[in-house]
Amino acid sequence: MSEFRMPSLGADMESGTLVEWNIRPGERVERGQIVCVVETQKGAIDVEIWETGTVERLVAEEGDKVPVGEVMAVILAEGEKAEGEAAGQEAPVEPSPAEAPQAPSPRAPDVSPPVPPHAAATGGRRRISPAARKRAGELGLDPANVSGSGPGGAITLADIEQAPEAPAGPRPARRAAGHDAHAAMRQAIAAAMARSKREIPHYYLGHTLSAEPTLEWLAAYNAERSVAERLIFPVLQLRAVAMALQEVPALNGWFVDGAFRPAEGVHLGVAIALRGGGLVAPALHDADRLDPDAMMAALRDLLTRARKDRLRSSELTAAGLTVTNLGDLGVDSVQGVIYPPQVALVGFGRIAERPWVRDGRVVAARCLQVSLAADHRVTDGAIGARFLTRLTDLLTEPDRLWPP
Amino acid sequence: MAPLSRDTLRDTVIDAILAVAPEADIDALPAGRPWREALEIDSFDFLNILVDLEKRLGVGVPESDYHELETLEGLLDYLERRLAA
Structure with missing residues (x-):
């Protein structure tokens, strides 16, 4: 049995937010397989596993902020039996991404339902840039399901580009609304570069x-x-x-x-x-x-x-x-x-x-x-x-x- | 195929650029100035734009012609000429 832990994705990383599991209990995983998406200061990262085996259970839940090194899932090596399986004890069942309704990931606050703070000011009609409207049409996206990060809550091209594809369903938005993500990345760069100039x-x-x-x-x-x-x-x-x-x-x-x-x-x-x-x-x-x-x-x-x-x-x-x-x-x-x-x-x-x-x-x-x-x-x-x-x-x- | 108007060609080119650089403000480009540098289009983006234009227009640009594409007007002239040939 082995434990899949939150990896350190850089010297300055303390924790990451689990955005999405790509695996569920009972599933086989292969070394090198992408098993989850973790939001970090460097953006959303596809996290690989370095074990081959079977998922016994998922410990971390989508939306959890998990410190580096903390157990996120338990993996059984090939031929290994789950603890307590003989006693007929079921592993705790996690809602799997495929079955669960759109996971309410805290990193995806802009996924429906749209409650735009500025909707009242515009008489309920969402402001959207022409380029964004055009792109939404191309992608088959309904702008009503996208929240805007532009001035006055206007929907920008970037909002459309970053919106989850409508028919794809279970994949939540990978990145926090532009502003936070940029600020977080700026901070990560600042920390690394300050350390470099301080120490090297x-x-x-x-x-x-x-x-x-x-x-x-x-x-x-x-x-x-x-x-x-x-x-x-x-x-x-x-x-x-x-x-x-x-x-x-x-x-x-x-x-x-x-x-x-x-x-x-x-x-x-x-x-x-x-x-x-x-x-x-x-x-x-x-x-x-x-x-x-x-x-x-x-x-x-x-x-x-x-x-x-x-x-x-x-x-x-x-x-x-x-x-x-x-x-x-x-x-x-x-x-x-x-x-x-x-x-x-x-x-x-x-x-x-x-x-x-x-x-x-x-x-x-x-x-x-x-x-x-x-x-x-x-x-x-x-x-x-x-x-x-x-x-x-x-x-x-x-x-x-x-x-x- | 009916010849494309200059405006249609321009829209096609702008679409190809926007597909790579969605935030590019093409209207703010100073005329006659190199567009790649102004829009921060690196060699990889540039290649992708050419791949896209080839798909849309059927014009493959040999590397030896790259120097004709430095300004947006130059790019349009070049494509117009190739399409007419």
Whole structure:
């Protein structure tokens, strides 16, 4: 018998709110299966289980705020019998999501019935933005079942986008009304970044490189491919970081209890700005083992889920180093803040044409600045420099990124 | 298929952008300025917009033509030309 507990999804997490169970008593669960949704400061997270067995009972109820480490469910290993089963004692029956009426999750206050505080002011008619009305039509949603977060309770496009799909039924809204969720995420970022700047003696290194060879490689790779099959440049950046980390593992891991603990495997945190504010940096698993298309697929999956608030628990804690790319926002270079307890962060700026000296002549070349912020408690500049030089080599000689 | 009017084409493009960036205020875009940066469209969003436009219009944009899509007007001109061809 084992106990499924509220996982810690970050150093600063104290508790999480159980939004929804995906399992019910008597059901079989597999290692890696998503068993519940937990609302955290980082949004709603799909939580995986790391046991295979049968659900004996659910301890936590939907809507409960559960401290980290507290038992949420009891799982029987294969072949194991439930306690007291011989005595014919029934495990406490939990209402299963499928049978229960729409779970009154406290995180979903905006699901019907709509009691808009401002309805009276507008004569009972809900205010709704034209874009929101249009989108509601497309989604087949009745705006009357959505509550508004805009001025005067107006329904905004975001409200419609975040509203649960009408016919889908049992899935409650995953995110608290925009405002709270943003405030909570802001707080989580503030706590992590303040801790980073308080505790981590950062040192910073930078390189400028000509991205021409890699851009040409990418253009050749994409030339014969349909839009949907193309790679984007960040795939090559992530690959180069993963390979450089293999050679300099001192930057891949965590500083915990006064000592460096190396990561097993190369899982890269990918900093993703969320529309409407906020930032998440979920892990792209095994970034050193994926071929170009698999890497693109993994990145696509991660970006899509991050923006839909569907990240998994294993993605929140696995990363041994984070990569941030602010180039698309027009920034030349990044001096990053390390995400604790990680010990380094790689930053990429934009690709821009610059004068570049090649074979003794000045030419125009598309250049890129790459930076490293690293924890001086764990490494010294020499190791950082070795990593950055290796990274630059890989991004300058793209044939070495996926050697045959 | 009857040729699309410029306005219809513009609406189609805006729909594709809004599908990726629902909060984008396209009317506030300064004319002639690069739209991706202003609307915070990263390379992944951009790819998704192109996939969407290909579905809606049947025009696949080769990467070598990306430089023609820097402004919204440029994007519309480009699509118009490709649709007419």
